Amino acid sequence: MKALVVDDEVASRKKMIKILGKYGKCIEAENGKEAIEKFSVNIVDGTDSFDLITLDISMPDISGLNVLERIRKIEREKSISKENQVIILMVTATSEKETVRLSIEGGCNDYVIKPFNNESMEIKLLRVGLLKEN
Numbered sequence: 001m002k003a004l005v006v007d008d009e010v011a012s013r014k015k016m017i018k019i020l021g022k023y024g025k026c027i028e029a030e031n032g033k034e035a036i037e038k039f040s041v042n043i044v045d046g047t048d049s050f051d052l053i054t055l056d057i058s059m060p061d062i063s064g065l066n067v068l069e070r071i072r073k074i075e076r077e078k079s080i081s082k083e084n085q086v087i088i089l090m091v092t093a094t095s096e097k098e099t100v101r102l103s104i105e106g107g108c109n110d111y112v113i114k115p116f117n118n119e120s121m122e123i124k125l126l127r128v129g130l131l132k133e134n
Contacts, residue, residue: 064092
């Protein structure tokens with residue numbers, strides 16, 4: 001599994017990388033602009049695309065919801081089928097219904113509420129099909 005971990009908070013980003021690093025390679029982005037650039041480069045060359053993106057909703061430059069929208073638009077422009085789209089988990093400190101609704105409508109696969117841990121992330125990875133139960 002190859003993951004792109006997007007979070008402007010260093011501690012949250014490093015924690016997610018530590019958890020996901022057990023399952024594969026992690027690339028980090030500290031803001032929305034960097035996330036879109038890294039996703040775009042990977043999707044253009046197609047040789048080493050991401051399986052997962054964890055995307056913080058609250059970021060100073062471009063909100064996670066806007067990054068989600070742009071990534072799904074890029075995938076549509078590249079004619080990537082729904083089954084082959086990158087799995088996106090939105091990461092948020094709040095569980096506001098409106099934010100969750102907008103994330104799901106925007107095309108995320110699931111969401112993670114901070115603080116997250118090994119167990120909660122494993123459950124999410126199982127749910128979205130990136131891990132298999134033993």
